[in-house]
Amino acid sequence: MRKVPTVVLVLPSPLLGPTAYGPLATALTDRGAAAGVAELPRAPLTPAAVLAAFVEQVRETGATTLVAHSNAGYLVPAVRAAVAVDAVVFVDAALPSSPGASTLLAPPRFGELVSGLPLTDGLLPPWPLWWDPADVAPLFPSQDWLTRVTDAAPRLPPSWFTTPVEVPTGWEGQPAAYLGFGDTYAEELTFARAAGWPVQVLDGHHLHLLTEPDATAQAVLALRERA
Numbered sequence: 001m002r003k004v005p006t007v008v009l010v011l012p013s014p015l016l017g018p019t020a021y022g023p024l025a026t027a028l029t030d031r032g033a034a035a036g037v038a039e040l041p042r043a044p045l046t047p048a049a050v051l052a053a054f055v056e057q058v059r060e061t062g063a064t065t066l067v068a069h070s071n072a073g074y075l076v077p078a079v080r081a082a083v084a085v086d087a088v089v090f091v092d093a094a095l096p097s098s099p100g101a102s103t104l105l106a107p108p109r110f111g112e113l114v115s116g117l118p119l120t121d122g123l124l125p126p127w128p129l130w131w132d133p134a135d136v137a138p139l140f141p142s143q144d145w146l147t148r149v150t151d152a153a154p155r156l157p158p159s160w161f162t163t164p165v166e167v168p169t170g171w172e173g174q175p176a177a178y179l180g181f182g183d184t185y186a187e188e189l190t191f192a193r194a195a196g197w198p199v200q201v202l203d204g205h206h207l208h209l210l211t212e213p214d215a216t217a218q219a220v221l222a223l224r225e226r227a
Contacts, residue, residue, distance in 0.1 A: 005032055005033055005034045006032070006034070006065050006224065007033070007061060007063045007065065008025075008028050008033045008035040008036070008065045008066075008067055009035075009036055009037075009057060009058055009061050009066055010025055010028075010038065010069070011038050011054055011067065011068040011069070011079075012037055012038060012040070014040060014045055014071055014156065014160070015071050015127040015154070016069075016070070016149060016153055017153045017154050018039055018040065018152075020207065020209075024067075024216055024217060024220075026213065027213040027216065027218075028067075028220065030217070031217055031221055033065075033221060039053065039057065043123075043155070045156055046159075047075070047105060047163050050075065051079065054072075054075060055082045058085060064086045065087050065088070066079070066085050066087075066089070067088070067220055068088060068090050068091065068093050070091075070092060070206065071094055071105060071106075073188075074094050074095070074096055074105045076088055076171075077166075077168050078165055078167070080168075081166070081171070086175060087175040087176060087177070087224055087227040089176070089220050089227065090176065090177070090179065090188070090192070091181075091209060091216070092180055092184065092206055092208070093178075093185070093188065094106075094188065095188045096167040101167055102165060103164065103167050104161060104163070104165075105163065110161060113130070115158070117130060119158070120155075124158060126150050126154070126155060127153050128146060128149060128150040138205070139206060139210075140210065141210060145210065172191075172195045176197050177199070177200075177223035177227040178197050178199045178200075179201075180201040180202070181201070181203075181204040181205055181208040181209075182204060182205065184205075184206060189201065198223050198227055200219055200222070202215065202219060
């Protein structure tokens with residue numbers, strides 16, 4: 001009997017946009033999964049609009065596994081409350097800090113950074129432009145990739161980070177796993193282990209999934225089997 005492939009939907013960080021996740025989706029597909037990247041709705045982006053778009057695309061694709069990176073991790077509990085999936089693999093992702101209530105889409109320390117960024121027409125710059133070029137360039141496999149992601153990255157309103165999103169009670173008890181890149185998300189790794197999720201840490205940086213998509217895909221699928 002032919003094995004039915006796992007249908008994976010990658011939920012991109014709304015700070016980066018879908019372009020940065022194409023290589024990971026390709027690597028997952030090369031390993032037998034039917035993988036795609038969720039699109040973001042048209043601007044202006046709000047948490048409610050992105051959540052609705054993610055839920056709709058889970059339904060449309062028939063995804064059985066979600067892979068959530070970075071800021072998209074905050075939205076996963078609400079996505080799963082709206083549509084059932086078998087498992088989620090969080091990849092260097094933020095996690096809600098207030099189960100059973102609501103969460104903001106940024107840790108408290110993030111507010112100071114955002115408040116210091118310049119606005120154009122009420123919107124923040126694309127995420128790669130938040131940082132010194134010398135610091136952000138090593139996160140990308142080439143200057144071409146840095147340019148491509150920067151050009152495609154959404155420009156978020158500051159309210160993105162101050163709008164609460166529902167966190168259903170007991171979400172952490174659903175099948176999930178966590179893949180970290182280094183210790184940037186140390187608190188999230190601790191949470192994942194305490195929740196009993198399978199956990200793996202690769203030696204890498206926050207965009208390791210773009211610079212090393214094959215290694216990331218291999219780890220994601222291995223964790224998926226253990227979730």
